[in-house]
Amino acid sequence: MSAVVAEHDDHHDHGPAKGLLRWVITTNHKDIGTLYLLFALAMFFVGGAMAMVIRAELFEPGMQFVNPQFFNSMTTMHALVMVFGAVMPAFVGLANWMIPMMIGAPDMALPRMNNMSFWLLVAGVLLLASTLFMEGGAPASGWTLYPPLVLQTGKALPFAIFSVHLLGISSIMGAINIIATIFNMRAPGMTLMKMPMFVWTWLITAFLLIAIMPVFAGAVTMLLTDKFFATSFFDAAGGGDPVLYQHIFWFFGHPEVYVMILPTFGVASTIIPVFARKPLFGYSSMVHATAAIAFLSFIVWAHHMFTVGMPIAGELYFMYATMLIAIPTGVKVFNWTATMWKGSMTFETPMLFSIAFVVLFTMGGFTGLMMSVAPADFQYHDTYFIVAHFHYTLVPASIFILMAAGYFWLPKWTGHMYDERIGKLHFWLSVISVNVLFFPQHFLGLAGMPRRIPDYAVQFADWNMISSIGGFIFGASQLLFLYIVIHTIKGGTGEKVTSEVWEDAAKHSLEWTLPSPPPYHTFTTPPTVIPTEHI
Amino acid sequence: MSTNNDYYIPHKATWPVIGTGGLLMMLAGFANYLNGSSAGTAWMGLGLAVFIIMLAGWFTLQAGESESGMYSTQVGISYRMGMMWFIFSEIMFFAVFFGALWYTRNLSVPWLGGEGTKAATKELLWPAFEAVWPTNGPGKVGGNFESMGAWGLPFLNTLILLTSGVSCTWAHHGLLAKNRDQLIKGLAVTVGLGLLFVAFQASEYHEAYTEMGLTLGSGIYGSTFFMLTGFHGFHVCVGAIILSVVLFRSWKGHFQPENHFAFEAAAWYWHFVDVVWLGLFIFVYVI
Ligand code: HEM
Numbered sequence A: 001m002s003a004v005v006a007e008h009d010d011h012h013d014h015g016p017a018k019g020l021l022r023w024v025i026t027t028n029h030k031d032i033g034t035l036y037l038l039f040a041l042a043m044f045f046v047g048g049a050m051a052m053v054i055r056a057e058l059f060e061p062g063m064q065f066v067n068p069q070f071f072n073s074m075t076t077m078h079a080l081v082m083v084f085g086a087v088m089p090a091f092v093g094l095a096n097w098m099i100p101m102m103i104g105a106p107d108m109a110l111p112r113m114n115n116m117s118f119w120l121l122v123a124g125v126l127l128l129a130s131t132l133f134m135e136g137g138a139p140a141s142g143w144t145l146y147p148p149l150v151l152q153t154g155k156a157l158p159f160a161i162f163s164v165h166l167l168g169i170s171s172i173m174g175a176i177n178i179i180a181t182i183f184n185m186r187a188p189g190m191t192l193m194k195m196p197m198f199v200w201t202w203l204i205t206a207f208l209l210i211a212i213m214p215v216f217a218g219a220v221t222m223l224l225t226d227k228f229f230a231t232s233f234f235d236a237a238g239g240g241d242p243v244l245y246q247h248i249f250w251f252f253g254h255p256e257v258y259v260m261i262l263p264t265f266g267v268a269s270t271i272i273p274v275f276a277r278k279p280l281f282g283y284s285s286m287v288h289a290t291a292a293i294a295f296l297s298f299i300v301w302a303h304h305m306f307t308v309g310m311p312i313a314g315e316l317y318f319m320y321a322t323m324l325i326a327i328p329t330g331v332k333v334f335n336w337t338a339t340m341w342k343g344s345m346t347f348e349t350p351m352l353f354s355i356a357f358v359v360l361f362t363m364g365g366f367t368g369l370m371m372s373v374a375p376a377d378f379q380y381h382d383t384y385f386i387v388a389h390f391h392y393t394l395v396p397a398s399i400f401i402l403m404a405a406g407y408f409w410l411p412k413w414t415g416h417m418y419d420e421r422i423g424k425l426h427f428w429l430s431v432i433s434v435n436v437l438f439f440p441q442h443f444l445g446l447a448g449m450p451r452r453i454p455d456y457a458v459q460f461a462d463w464n465m466i467s468s469i470g471g472f473i474f475g476a477s478q479l480l481f482l483y484i485v486i487h488t489i490k491g492g493t494g495e496k497v498t499s500e501v502w503e504d505a506a507k508h509s510l511e512w513t514l515p516s517p518p519p520y521h522t523f524t525t526p527p528t529v530i531p532t533e534h535i
Numbered sequence B: 001m002s003t004n005n006d007y008y009i010p011h012k013a014t015w016p017v018i019g020t021g022g023l024l025m026m027l028a029g030f031a032n033y034l035n036g037s038s039a040g041t042a043w044m045g046l047g048l049a050v051f052i053i054m055l056a057g058w059f060t061l062q063a064g065e066s067e068s069g070m071y072s073t074q075v076g077i078s079y080r081m082g083m084m085w086f087i088f089s090e091i092m093f094f095a096v097f098f099g100a101l102w103y104t105r106n107l108s109v110p111w112l113g114g115e116g117t118k119a120a121t122k123e124l125l126w127p128a129f130e131a132v133w134p135t136n137g138p139g140k141v142g143g144n145f146e147s148m149g150a151w152g153l154p155f156l157n158t159l160i161l162l163t164s165g166v167s168c169t170w171a172h173h174g175l176l177a178k179n180r181d182q183l184i185k186g187l188a189v190t191v192g193l194g195l196l197f198v199a200f201q202a203s204e205y206h207e208a209y210t211e212m213g214l215t216l217g218s219g220i221y222g223s224t225f226f227m228l229t230g231f232h233g234f235h236v237c238v239g240a241i242i243l244s245v246v247l248f249r250s251w252k253g254h255f256q257p258e259n260h261f262a263f264e265a266a267a268w269y270w271h272f273v274d275v276v277w278l279g280l281f282i283f284v285y286v287i
């Protein structure tokens, strides 16, 4: 036995494989984290380009650049690429990089499977992207893929469906790995209630993912058999029901939006205390609020279907259940605010993005609450109001926090400091333009402008033009982020960064006790001191 | 206090990318086939072959590592958690189809029959439709059919699967008691019962298609019946293959009372398939 131990002892001295092959066959959590993050960044720009097409077409009333079919393909693909290609992988990338370092583990629990989840993601996105070039165009039904409309898709349909399957398998593998890592790989003394919030939120998110991805896979499998194998799941003539699809989709879809927001909460809870120089306010209430949100997310799905003709009891139940979510969400917002209260705050770029997140996410939460009122939602549903709602919860929330995470941890990952002036410029341009982009969409929606339509009545012209201008500025500003990432990787400001990077950060979390950049293998011997400042 | 050194972290994994490539080929080929392209099937076959080679290669590698004692208890816990959560994801997958069955039987078919606020719709659109289960809907999609009874082959199959659960546990006891003979016999019986189950189901399908007019296209009844039993049957096949591999390894002398994750995983999977069948038997056949 001891011979065997000695034999794999020297495994730890192995550096990465040479050349490009390193990235293909790596099992190292840092390598895989980097792959995920870079892939997500690339997809952020691909999805962003599609959004630019949408805003260009909507700049003025009338048909300008693209035909309606292609326009609808753009709204569909934009959403799918952003959700499955950018936001989710970015958070998985953060999980890979940070969770083992935060809990004092030598790596992820199942390193080979980790590699496979990444490559399945690439395969899934490749299948999805290939549909853009097919006869009949990419899916144009909206990301929800509702039948019967989606069944009119051309050659793209089976490719899109199989892409969902691959993305699902990838997410499930990633989630299993995260759960096994957190439950099984913590350093001695790292009890569950001492884990950084980011680890907690990912633990809960991973449960959500394992529960919902198979549901989505099942839904699209039924689409496949309805189209190609004569089943009648969603066809009333055969005794099925298209609304059944909506129920299944949203049973997946609502928890899915929390898959994107819970890790966001986790990162925010990690960053804010560091720059407020105070422990996180209400750590255990944060944990419980996260769990409560996750639980509630499974029992509110039909708030997406208020106008579909549900029995009145259903409308009422889903209305009140949805309103409940505002409670744990409110707990979180108050906790972040209380963490900053009387803190000795400084406003480096990660903190700026985090503060903007707290404010603007709350906006998105409030519009959500408005839409949870079933009779009111008859007016808002399928208008630009809901587009404004979810973009507030996703762009100045999830995306901003991803940016914040980038600024916060890039010095740790690369050992170089980013350029604070350009970072601030990026922040201010983003925070202003994102509001110019999405705030007017509330007005458009309340006035009745439908979503997913390439043309509109002239009364909507002014706000659309303003929104598009905001969109172009927001899109262009993100190139600054790209520049900063490349610049930092290549050496940044040249300033030497310490292992802590941020003042007293090591009191909050273990990654700051490691050198910047950390060696290829970390915590081959578990840490002995567990930081608790974040609690 | 442990050092993390005895947690085995593999390096330079080649099987995952190979497997991904195989899956991608298989699915892209299948999609092309569905779109009527002739090259589709060839790609599917090729992808499947690559995928199978990957499975064989990856599992051989893991089995070798396990037998040479590279996995600490902690590694074993990671594998067990992995398997448990994988089975949970499978449960959710089946739940979708059970949910669809529940929803159509209890909500949407009665609505089609005019229940609740839907009376006028029914009178105007399909006055002749009666909401009884089994149904193929107001459009009588797929033509006349007979529904599948519970107390013939399906009941026999229930007994078969339950017995196989017992034989699987018996094999486990053999393994724990270092009784290799019992282990091998138990596993062989389990695999044999699994194959018998599949054979009976195949003959049931044959009868449905040739004599009862019952097909996948027989409206919502046919859809839910064949999707649920079909996916389950597929899982029985997968489970039987896994058990055969475990049987082969037992015969080669693998597994010790304190180190037999592969056996446990296979057994859990088999019991899961068993429990799903009980659900099917009750909700698809009996009720
Ligand atoms: C306070 C919490 C929230 C409430 C009460 C809420 C409520 C709602 C409601 C009622 C709708 C349906 C509107 C309609 O279709 O008419 C909706 C849509 C949506 N929400 Fe939220 N929401 C909340 C938070 C969030 C969060 C945190 C996210 C994402 C991170 C999110 C993402 C979305 C998305 C993507 C849609 C649109 C889905 C679609 O139709 O394409 N929401 N929300």
Ligand SMILES: [Cu+2]
Pocket (backbone or CB within 6 Å): A253, A254, A257, A300, A301, A303, A304
């Ligand atoms: Cu929702």
